Amino acid sequence: MPASKFSFSLRIALLGLLFTLAACSLLGGEDPRWDTDVPRSAPLDALLGIWGPEGNRIAFVHTPDSAATEPGSYNQLWTYNLQTDTMRQVMRGPLFTPHWSPSGDRLVFHSPIPQYLFTVDPDGQNLQQLTGPDSPNPDLENTVVGKWSPSGKRILYTIEAGTPRGVSMMKPDGSSARILIEYGVQASWFPGGERIVYVNWDQSIEDGSRRKQIYVADTDGTNQRKLTDLKNSRDVGWPSVSPKGEQIAFAYNDQVHLMTADGTNVRQVTGGAGVAKQPVWSPDGETILFWRRYFDDPETPERLFLLDVETLEVEPVFPAEDH
Structure with a gap:
């Protein structure tokens, strides 16, 4: 073989090897790209973060250092402005899974057991109970993970215990509450508001093993289709659709994964210690907010x-050098 042809063939082979190594890296091979040299986080307990609609604020759940001595200090609702680097307490706890309305003027969250849904202004005013006693739905409990629709006219949520239970929907004032998909959990919206993504038990497994998968459906509960x-x-858990509707982020095997919206090209995109939870896309689609729970270090239980x-x-939301 002439030297020029040999050199060309060698270059092609090397390029093929490089592409293969890059693919292995993205999929969790011997030398993954992710989580290398992550800056140290500030010692600030933070979990269940969610982007505000404008992309410069997040709401999250925070337990301050005073929790051991002050009642109501565990799992408070806070906001953080990434542009001004300022934190603000919204409500004392305990509460979980905040989610912004698309206008940014309301937040929905749920309380601990028996788990009732509420909405509130970002300054902590105008608290409204949507489920449980003295609400439009006095008989509803175990209602969790509220998600505003892109139009702001509906709220997805899950009834996670009792019968019947599953992915449900209501109007923001608590009216028209109904179950859409039995036994489904952790539903989230596609950006157009016409479809949802959620987690459910895989009914197609003949051996009866308990396995969860990610599904999509129309917002009336029809056209259910298994993706994974x-x-x-x-x-x-925690499926979240990108702003253009092209990708879905989710938590699996203790790490954040991505896939295309049709369920193909599943790939791991984080690594490292602890358990990665609740990935959420930024409004511009360039960044995913998630939180880690560390079980082997009591000094750093949860970090964003x-x-x-x-x-x-x-990188941490709250870098050690800045806080």
Whole structure:
């Protein structure tokens, strides 16, 4: 073979090897790209973060250092402005899973057991109870993970216990509450507001093993379709659709994963210690907010992080050097 042809063939082979190594890296091979040299987070307990609609604020759940001595200090609702680097307490706790309305003027969240849904202004005013006693739905409890629709006219939520239970919907004033998909949990909206993504038990497995998968459906509960066929998927959860509707982020096997909206090209995009939970897309689609729970370090139980979708670089929301 002439030297020029040999050199050309060698270059092609090397390029093929590089592409293969890059693919292995993205999918969790020997030398993954993610979570290398993550800056240290400030010692600030933070979890269940959610982007505000304008992309410069997040709401999250925070337990301050005073929790051991002050009643109502655990799992408070706070907001953080990334542009001004300022935190603000919205409500004392305990409460969970805040979510912004698309106008940014309301937040929905749920209380601990028996788990009632509420909405509130970002300054903590005008608290309204949507489920439970003295609400439009006095018989509803175990209602969790409220999600405003892109139009702001509906709220998705889950009835996670009792009968019947499953993915449900209501108007923001608590009216017209109904179950859409039995036994479904952790539903989230597609950006157009015409479809939802959620987690449910896989009914197609003939051996009866308890396995969860990610599904999509229309917002009236019809046209349900399974997207994933994940193994050992009891811990799959928190699906979140990108602003353009092209990708879905979700938690699985203790890490954040991505896939295209049709369920293909599943890939791991975070690594590291602890358990990664609740990935949420930023409004511009460039960053994913998620939180980690650390079980082996009682001094750092929960921390919020930002994942750059293109580079897979991770940094803390609250860097140690700044706080």
